[in-house]
Amino acid sequence: MQQFGCGSCHRIPGVRAARGNVGPPLERFAQQVYVAGLLPNTPAALARFIAEPQAVSPGSAMPDLGVEAAQARDIAAYLLSPR
Ligand code: HEC
Incomplete structure (x- = not known):
């Protein structure tokens, strides 16, 4: 995720400098019902x-x-792993 720059847009626990606020935070994702409100x-x-x-x-x-x-x-x- 570091390589693709995901963290410039998302907050991602465990990924260094992933503090972006362009997209939604990707924490506790396993508890989420939909991906991107669609799938x-x-x-x-x-x-x-x-x-x-x-x-x-x-x-x-x-x-x-x-x-x-x-x-x-x-x-x-x-x-999706529990953290
Ligand atoms: C340029 C900014 C940007 C980058 C870079 C980016 N994203 Fe996103 N991402 C977004 C935005 C904005 C949304 C919300 C739009 C949507 O849900 O369709 C989103 C949505 C998502 C979602 C769905 C979130 C949800 O709550 O359903 C996931 C998962 C995701 N991104 C993962 C990643 C990953 C993994 C990377 C790196 C490979 C990445 N993103 C890189 C902007 C970005």
């Missing part, structure tokens, strides 16, 4: 949104960042 919050749906937010939610303020599918799965697993 039921499952690991696969979360990974899909992270990899291609513009395809999932056209016009979303979250840009496509070129995250590969495998990387998106790892990021989703991290965000």
Whole structure:
């Protein structure tokens, strides 16, 4: 997440300097019902949104960042892990 600059827009616990306030804070994500207010919050749906937010939610303020599918799965697993 450091590599993709997620933290310039999001607050993410455990990621250094992730203090952005452009997007919603990504804390306690496992307790959230929807991803981006659209998809039921499952690991696969979360990974899909992270990899291609513009395809999932056209016009979303979250840009496509070129995250590969495998990387998106790892990021989703991290965000959904209990912390
Ligand atoms: C340029 C700012 C920006 C960057 C960089 C960015 N995001 Fe976002 N993100 C947003 C905005 C704005 C939203 C809210 C829009 C939406 O939900 O469609 C969002 C929404 C999200 C959501 C859904 C949040 C929710 O509460 O449902 C997740 C998950 C997410 N981003 C993860 C990431 C990850 C992981 C990265 C890095 C790979 C990243 N974002 C990089 C701006 C950004």
